[in-house]
Amino acid sequence: MLSNASKYAIRAVLFLAEKSEMHQKYSAVEIAEALEIPNHFIAKLLQQLAKNHIISSTKGPNGGFYLNAKNLQLKVCDILNVIEIKKVFEGCFLGLPKCSDVNPCPVHHVVAGFREKILVKFEHQTIQEFADEVKLKGTFISHKGLSPSI
Amino acid sequence: MLSNASKYAIRAVLFLAEKSEMHQKYSAVEIAEALEIPNHFIAKLLQQLAKNHIISSTKGPNGGFYLNAKNLQLKVCDILNVIEIKKVFEGCFLGLPKCSDVNPCPVHHVVAGFREKILVKFEHQTIQEFADEVKLKGTFISHKGLSPSI
DNA sequence: TATAAAAAATACTAAATAGTATTATATTAA
DNA sequence: TTAATATAATACTATTTAGTATTTTTTATA
Numbered sequence: 001m002l003s004n005a006s007k008y009a010i011r012a013v014l015f016l017a018e019k020s021e022m023h024q025k026y027s028a029v030e031i032a033e034a035l036e037i038p039n040h041f042i043a044k045l046l047q048q049l050a051k052n053h054i055i056s057s058t059k060g061p062n063g064g065f066y067l068n069a070k071n072l073q074l075k076v077c078d079i080l081n082v083i084e085i086k087k088v089f090e091g092c093f094l095g096l097p098k099c100s101d102v103n104p105c106p107v108h109h110v111v112a113g114f115r116e117k118i119l120v121k122f123e124h125q126t127i128q129e130f131a132d133e134v135k136l137k138g139t140f141i142s143h144k145g146l147s148p149s150i
Numbered sequence: 151m152l153s154n155a156s157k158y159a160i161r162a163v164l165f166l167a168e169k170s171e172m173h174q175k176y177s178a179v180e181i182a183e184a185l186e187i188p189n190h191f192i193a194k195l196l197q198q199l200a201k202n203h204i205i206s207s208t209k210g211p212n213g214g215f216y217l218n219a220k221n222l223q224l225k226v227c228d229i230l231n232v233i234e235i236k237k238v239f240e241g242c243f244l245g246l247p248k249c250s251d252v253n254p255c256p257v258h259h260v261v262a263g264f265r266e267k268i269l270v271k272f273e274h275q276t277i278q279e280f281a282d283e284v285k286l287k288g289t290f291i292s293h294k295g296l297s298p299s300i
Numbered sequence: 301t302a303t304a305a306a307a308a309a310t311a312c313t314a315a316a317t318a319g320t321a322t323t324a325t326a327t328t329a330a
Numbered sequence: 331t332t333a334a335t336a337t338a339a340t341a342c343t344a345t346t347t348a349g350t351a352t353t354t355t356t357t358a359t360a
Contacts, residue, residue, distance in 0.1 A: 007245035060357030095157035114264030139256045210327025
């Protein structure tokens with residue numbers, strides 16, 4: 001459903017959001033290591049996000065990527081609009097050109113419920129709120145260091 | 151989430167299921183036209199399904215593809231196991247390697263509900279039952295002939 | 301002001317998915 | 331037994347996504 005690029009980008013932004021209180025910056029390499037994702041790939045994605053003002057960056061020594069107050073008020077959808085070409089959550093699960101409540105495909109109603117939920121989250125919840133929720137609930141944006149047996 | 155190949159294959163099998171009472175056979179070309187999908191592409195998929203005994207076929211004049219009683223008792227998952235290389239509904243929505251109820255990603259619980267529903271349907275409902283449901287509910291496996299404005 | 305650290309830009313290669321074209325084989329029926 | 335029809339098999343091309351490598355630019359600081 002999401003491309004690897006989008007998955008990496010969302011996790012990277014959540015990583016930066018979690019760290020944003022400390023006002024520290026993180027290099028692409030540090031982020032790649034923390035999330036166990038390809039170094040050069042995430043660097044390119046972060047650059048795209050920075051260019052589109054979804055995240056912030058400064059060059060040079062002690063530079064890196066970070067989120068400012070404005071960035072923290074953006075939504076996951078703002079990330080996806082930069083990374084993903086096509087609208088991810090549009091498009092019928094079975095590929096019908098005009099699938100809708102009126103002309104539903106055989107799984108339309110099963111999918112529609114999920115789509116609604118995830119769309120509300122990604123369109124309305126701010127990155128700040130999302131990151132707070134991650135902290136509160138103790139969910140994971142990386143499995144680094146997790147016991148290999150689990 | 152599903153590849154085009156899987157989408158086409160599921161719709162083609164539902165098409166054949168709907169027609170199975172008439173004991174008529176349908177050529178790849180006829181199926182392609184009815185579902186408005188690429189001719190050669192669906193032909194190749196139908197051949198794969200036939201080779202794996204998911205659907206039935208006979209060559210020659212008046213030949214074509216059809217479903218026998220045994221085929222009608224199969225599940226959508228049986229189709230996917232032939233067409234799709236990787237398990238479609240495994241794998242974390244955000245790409246975490248060990249996402250689970252124990253180590254959930256930030257959207258795990260939103261996704262898990264949907265995944266459960268669609269998986270139950272695709273694993274347990276027979277093609278026959280699925281096709282009956284399509285007929286009963288009047289859902290669409292093609293939008294061919296639908297007014298272009300809708 | 302030279303150096304090093306970091307993003308930014310550019311240009312690739314590789315792999316997976318999507319789709320097309322051609323030829324061979326089987327079967328029916330005239 | 332020949333012609334027509336349809337699947338089966340094989341071999342492609344094109345596009346998208348994923349990932350890598352290299353060079354340029356900016357900037358802090360020694």
